[in-house]
Amino acid sequence: MDYETLQNHYTRFLSSRVADRKLRAFWSGALPAHVTPHPDPIELAAGMPNEGLFPIESLHVNVVDEPFAHEQYAVRARQLHRDGGGRGEEFDSRAFVQDRLERGSLVDVWRYDPDRPAALSGAVAYQYAESRGQPQLLEFCRRIVQRINPPAYDQWDVTLAHGSSDSLFKVFETFCDAGVTVLAEEFTFTPTVSNIVAAGGTVVPVKVNVTQDAESQGIDVEFLADLLDNWASSRYAHLSKPRLLYTIPTGQNPTGTTLSQAKRRQIYDLANKHDFLIVEDDPYGYLKLPAFDRADPHHNAYASDELSVDDYCDKVLSKSFITIDTVGRVLRLETFSKLFLPGVRISFIVANKFLIDRIVDFADVSVRAPNGIAQAVLVNVIHHWGTKYHDDLQGWLHWVMKVASQYTHRRNVLFQALYSTDAYKKGLFTLTEPSAGMFLTLKPSFEKSDKFPLSERERALDVFNYKLLEEGVKVVLGTKMIVCRELSLDRSFFLRITFAYAADDLQLQEAASRISRAVERLFDEY
Numbered sequence: 344m345d346y347e348t349l350q351n352h353y354t355r356f357l358s359s360r361v362a363d364r365k366l367r368a369f370w371s372g373a374l375p376a377h378v379t380p381h382p383d384p385i386e387l388a389a390g391m392p393n394e395g396l397f398p399i400e401s402l403h404v405n406v407v408d409e410p411f412a413h414e415q416y417a418v419r420a421r422q423l424h425r426d427g428g429g430r431g432e433e434f435d436s437r438a439f440v441q442d443r444l445e446r447g448s449l450v451d452v453w454r455y456d457p458d459r460p461a462a463l464s465g466a467v468a469y470q471y472a473e474s475r476g477q478p479q480l481l482e483f484c485r486r487i488v489q490r491i492n493p494p495a496y497d498q499w500d501v502t503l504a505h506g507s508s509d510s511l512f513k514v515f516e517t518f519c520d521a522g523v524t525v526l527a528e529e530f531t532f533t534p535t536v537s538n539i540v541a542a543g544g545t546v547v548p549v550k551v552n553v554t555q556d557a558e559s560q561g562i563d564v565e566f567l568a569d570l571l572d573n574w575a576s577s578r579y580a581h582l583s584k585p586r587l588l589y590t591i592p593t594g595q596n597p598t599g600t601t602l603s604q605a606k607r608r609q610i611y612d613l614a615n616k617h618d619f620l621i622v623e624d625d626p627y628g629y630l631k632l633p634a635f636d637r638a639d640p641h642h643n644a645y646a647s648d649e650l651s652v653d654d655y656c657d658k659v660l661s662k663s664f665i666t667i668d669t670v671g672r673v674l675r676l677e678t679f680s681k682l683f684l685p686g687v688r689i690s691f692i693v694a695n696k697f698l699i700d701r702i703v704d705f706a707d708v709s710v711r712a713p714n715g716i717a718q719a720v721l722v723n724v725i726h727h728w729g730t731k732y733h734d735d736l737q738g739w740l741h742w743v744m745k746v747a748s749q750y751t752h753r754r755n756v757l758f759q760a761l762y763s764t765d766a767y768k769k770g771l772f773t774l775t776e777p778s779a780g781m782f783l784t785l786k787p788s789f790e791k792s793d794k795f796p797l798s799e800r801e802r803a804l805d806v807f808n809y810k811l812l813e814e815g816v817k818v819v820l821g822t823k824m825i826v827c828r829e830l831s832l833d834r835s836f837f838l839r840i841t842f843a844y845a846a847d848d849l850q851l852q853e854a855a856s857r858i859s860r861a862v863e864r865l866f867d868e869y
């Protein structure tokens with residue numbers, strides 16, 4: 344497969360705006376054959392400030408090697424780390440930082456850094472740059488893809504974007520016009536729906552199974568196959584056949600479900616059969632949570648060092664749709680938000696080279712490259728971690744596994760606490776245990792009481808929410824993350840709960856008690 348083949352096949356997927364979204368560069372152009380330019384011309388063309396005008400001489404970023412390392416100095420540590428955490432003292436930030444500095448935790452970004460080619464210097468990072476991203480970061484992203492999710496074809500590439508929110512915006516701007524149909528999980532990250540609709544598209548929901556069973560959870564493949572095979576006689580016959588499927592395959596938001604590999608294969612086969620693209624939005628894939636063990640609820644395979652980096656990459660992580668993609672129809676979206684900093688606003692898209700070029704065209708005439716300071720911080724911190732291991736990728740993956748370990752611990756604490764509550768023991772709610780990500784679903788057992796016939800459940804879920812707020816817990820309602828009320832309302836009576844933000848074990852345990860009280864009050868007082 345060469346670039347021309349990709350161009351021939353994928354041009355017809357592009358929105359009508361793409362052709363006009365071409366940079367009108369005024370600073371370059373083809374030369375006639377008889378002109379041989381000077382090998383070392385003096386730059387009087389580019390409107391770029393000379394780097395001597397940049398006021399930042401150096402940046403110094405103080406990093407930790409472990410999440411929550413600062414809590415060894417903090418009152419807030421409490422029980423989150425069983426082996427650490429002072430009680431009763433204020434967090435002495437300065438003492439902590441001083442201590443770290445003495446132990447060599449500083450990452451330096453210098454204006455010029457001729458001796459460290461893998462580092463990104465200030466003079467380069469603060470300057471105007473390629474929209475695609477700085478070469479060091481692009482190369483690092485390619486290495487992540489090559490090691491963990493190598494596409495099943497050669498002509499792929501990556502581009503950076505400003506967080507997956509931006510990746511999604513650009514992707515749907517690139518593919519959606521009025522009349523374009525996009526499939527999406529019936530419960531989804533609703534800002535994506537806004538992007539699709541704003542670009543003129545229509546979202547058609549695909550039924551999902553919100554169940555504990557690893558093989559059947561997520562997109563209902565039979566439903567999807569039936570819908571596509573019988574489109575012309577379906578309720579969507581007035582719409583065009585789908586051009587795209589938007590899916591959050593691992594640790595789905597909001598259901599917490601993960602698609603099995605077998606289902607990924609079947610969905611990919613449907614994409615080939617019906618010729619649609621798959622947009623795989625995967626912010627949570629690296630947060631893989633080993634199965635919760637009720638007999639040993641605190642078991643955490645990451646913390647007990649049972650997993651090597653190779654095990655993590657080869658046995659633990661779910662494989663992306665792109666690993667089975669032989670023709671370049673998958674766009675994979677990764678982000679540094681959940682693994683590094685949401686505020687760094689850096690993500691990347693992996694797709695075939697022709698489509699990546701179209702997305703870069705869009706960046707060229709809009710936001711251009713992600714913030715250079717953010718790229719410099721990210722590249723240099725990763726490089727710093729890399730010096731402690733075999734290479735940058737190993738250093739990064741060690742960090743990522745530590746983050747996944749924290750999520751596993753939090754999941755363990757919350758599930759143990761929820762399973763121990765009175766309301767759970769009375770059967771007043773059920774839970775689905777996620778195998779990835781930061782979300783779980785909690786379903787009140789409405790069927791247990793004749794106070795809650797189907798027609799009453801939407802209101803009852805709202806009342807449940809008020810009781811949760813009175814007891815002191817904030818959650819998201821399944822009813823708020825529906826694509827189409829008509830199709831999904833009856834299946835949407837669940838809460839999306841996250842263990843990502845709570846301060847510590849005690850807060851998670853307290854949250855479980857408050858949830859239990861709210862459920863009991865719902866059943867007693869409704």
Ligand SMILES: Cc1ncc(COP(=O)(O)O)c(C=O)c1O
Binds near residue numbers: 685
């Ligand atoms: C499914 C999904 N996609 C995208 C995002 C946005 O990520 P980013 O911070 O990279 O813009 C989120 C964040 O919550 C998400 O849940």
